[in-house]
Amino acid sequence: MLHLASQSPRRRQLLEQIGVDFVALDVDVAEQRASGESPQAYVSRVARDKARAGLASLGSMQDAFVLGADTEVVLDDEVFGKPQNADDAAAMLRRLSGRTHAVISVVWLVSAVREQSVECVSQVRFATLDEPTIAAYVATGEPFGKAGAYAIQGRGAVLVEHLQGSYSGVMGLPVFETARLLHDLATPSK
Template identity: 85%
Template sequence: MLHLASQSPRRRQLLEQIGVAFAVLQVDVAEQRAANESPRDYVSRVACDKARAGWASLDHAGDVVVLGADTEVVLDDEVFGKPRDADAAAAMLRRLSGRTHAVISVVWLVGAAGEQCGSCVSQVRFAQLDEPTIAAYVATGEPFGKAGAYAIQGRGAMLVEHLQGSYSGVMGLPVFETARLLRRFGIIPP
């Protein structure tokens, strides 16, 4: 049985899209980047911490597997988390405007068979954004709860000039890498 250690509606949607049955777990994991921790190591650690916390909360009878994931926007070695308010969202969008940033997405599976991870890094280029465009987008409310203050699967798609990499990874769960891990754990057939 697969358990998703995430409350993200996007991750649930992407797992449903590939026909995977799962239960949702609520886990509480600190998301604080350590000093001298690279953005990629940070994202991987948080995803692993989520999977391990979910695993620790369960009865391990049967073929229980926990999926933990994390996705972050990175520009100039700075990890852009979720904006705390409208001003923070607008500031993030201003910094991303006209530039290419990385979106790092990491998935960990933890089960009786061990732990394995998969990851992808996508490059996203934003169009040049003027202040009215930024203000109008922030006013939609869509930037809140989203790393980097945008949702590529929503209105935020209008801000993206170019994507190189995984669309689903930018959404929050790289489907190709996730499916490969789920096959290894016997959750979906080869």
């Protein structure tokens, strides 16, 4: 039985899109980057912590597999989490304006006897944004709850000038990599 350690509607939608049956779990994991921790290590650790917390919440279910994922926007080695308020969202968008940033997605699949992960890094270039564009986008409310203060699958798509990598990875769950991870799970170990 597969469990998804996330309440993200985007992650649920992407798993459903590829025909995966799962049960969603609500987990609470601290998302604080440690001093000296690289962005990749941070994203991987948070995704793994989510998967492990989900597994722990299931107790004695020996046949359980838990998928945990994290996605973050990174610019100049700074991890842009979810904005705290409208000013924070606008500040993030100003920093991303006219620049290319990385979107790192890591997915961990854990069970009582096995742990495996995949990583996907995409490069996203934003158009140059003027203040009225930033203010109008923030006013939609869409930036809230989104790493980097934008949703590529929503109105935020008009901010993106170029994408190199995985569209679904930028949304929060790289579908190709996740499907391969789940396929490897179904393939017996040698």
